[in-house]
Structure formats: C-alpha cells, structure tokens
C-alpha cells in the first residue's frame with residue numbers, strides 16, 4: 502500500500518463514522534443554506550483567458566499541525582489566531598487540513614477559521630466521495646481539494662462538477678505529466694503541482710518547473726509544498742507559479758505574517774510579467 506492509499510483508507514473509515522451521525526439529506530440542506538462561496542479563482546489572480554493576469558504572487562497559507570513526512574510540526578492551539586496572522590500577512594486563501602489521523606486537523610478547526618476570517622477557505626482533505634464536498638460547503642468552504650492520483654477520471658469530473666454546482670471551485674492537484682493532462686481535460690481552472698510525491702513522500706522542487714508549462718494560461722497554477730525560504734518562492738514564481746501553497750514553513754515560524762510578506766515580495770519580484 503502507498504502512503505496515499507493508506508491515508509485514504511483511514512479517511513474512508515472516518516467518513517463512514519461521520520455519516521452515521523448525520524444523514525445525507527441533512528448535510529445537503531445545510532450546504533444549500535450556507536452563505537454563498539467566495540470566488541477563490543479571482544482571489545488567486547485568475548482571469549477568464551489568463552491575459553488580464555497581474556504579476557502578484559499569491560499565497561495559500563495552510564493550517565497544518567503534523568504530517569506523515571515530518572511528524573509533529575506545531576501545536577496550533579488556536580487555529581483562528583493563526584488564520585488572522587495569515588490574513589494580516591496577505592494570504593489570498595487559507596487552507597485548513599481537516600484530516601484527523603495523519604495531520605491532526607478537524608472540521609472544528611475549519612469552523613474556527615471560518616468564523617475568524619472572511620478570506621476564501623480551502624477544505625484540505627482527501628476528497629473521494631460527494632458527501633465530503635457537500636460537507637465542505639455546509640461548513641462554509643469555498644474550495645475543495647481533488648488529488649488526481651487518488652481519483653479516476655469519472656469521479657474527478659463528478660466531484661469537480663459538484664463543487665461548482667455548489668458555487669465552489671476545486672484545487673486539482675497533480676504530480677506527473679499524465680496527471681496534469683487529466684486535470685486539464687477534466688476542465689480544472691485551479692491546478693496545483695505538488696512537488697511532494699504522495700506515494701513515497703519524496704520532495705523534488707524541480708518537478709514544478711518540469712510540469713508548469715503544460716498548464717494552459719487560463720488556469721491558475723499553484724506550486725505546492727517544499728517552500729523553505731524566499732529563495733524557494735522566487736524559484737517557483739520564476740517558473741510560472743501564480744500562487745504557492747505553504748504549510749510547514751509558516752506554522753514553524755514565530756512570525757508567520759512577516760514570513761508571508763517576505764514570500765509575497767520575493768515571488769512577486771521574480772514573476773515574469775505575464776504568462777504567454
């Protein structure tokens with residue numbers, strides 16, 4: 502079993518336990534009654550054909566307590582306080598991990614962050630069932646994560662379609678050429694290239710430069726994982742990242758708002774004037 506398969510097996514067990522406590526009709530009516538989703542595509546600098554794109558590097562800042570690759574990262578006793586720091590530092594989107602077993606997250610963390618900030622929020626989980634998309638909207642999410650390596654084309658399209666029907670968008674995450682091509686064919690508008698291989702946990706930052714050029718300019722391109730400092734951010738930006746997704750470097754920093762400002766400045770300075 503790969504690391505990703507092992508995580509998803511646990512996610513499915515936890516999902517069934519939650520489903521035993523609330524029926525599908527109830528979660529759907531909560532989702533339909535929730536305030537409208539925020540426009541995460543625009544918040545990440547997206548424009549319909551890519552030509553009106555500005556040169557600001559956006560940051561998706563993650564609330565991440567622990568991980569399979571690094572173990573414990575930060576206690577984060579008050580996720581809402583961290584979210585306010587992220588907002589003050591200029592984050593465009595906040596990602597909240599809700600997977601419990603391997604990342605120490607929860608929907609309670611998500612709710613706390615939702616109540617604290619008005620930015621678009623990504624419910625960061627291993628989405629494999631429509632119930633999780635309904636659940637995300639019911640909790641006020643604006644974006645869900647769809648990992649191409651975890652989904653066949655049928656479910657990928659179904660989950661992306663459902664997210665949009667509910668007014669949300671999806672961050673469609675890739676790691677290989679084939680996955681980028683599948684994300685593009687599925688109609689993804691926000692495409693992440695994760696430099697961490699979720700099957701082996703190896704991190705190879707050069708993977709971003711290799712894959713980013715396959716993504717059409719109409720999509721927002723996010724470089725995910727592996728940021729240690731402003732030089733890494735500049736490298737991703739120079740190779741075409743519209744945004745970066747950062748967890749560890751921010752949660753380990755004593756002044757995450759300052760770190761964010763440094764990352765945005767370094768990435769914006771390094772970004773080419775416009776993606777062709």
Ligand SMILES: O=C(O)c1ccccc1NCC(=O)[C@H](O)[C@H](O)COP(=O)(O)O
Pocket residue numbers: 504508563565568569570571695697699702725726727728746747748749750
């Ligand atoms: O972070 C992990 O170890 C991990 C392992 C298996 C599946 C997913 C994993 N992480 C999810 C992520 O994509 C990262 O949390 C995110 O990109 C931020 O990465 P980083 O800045 O390196 O913390």
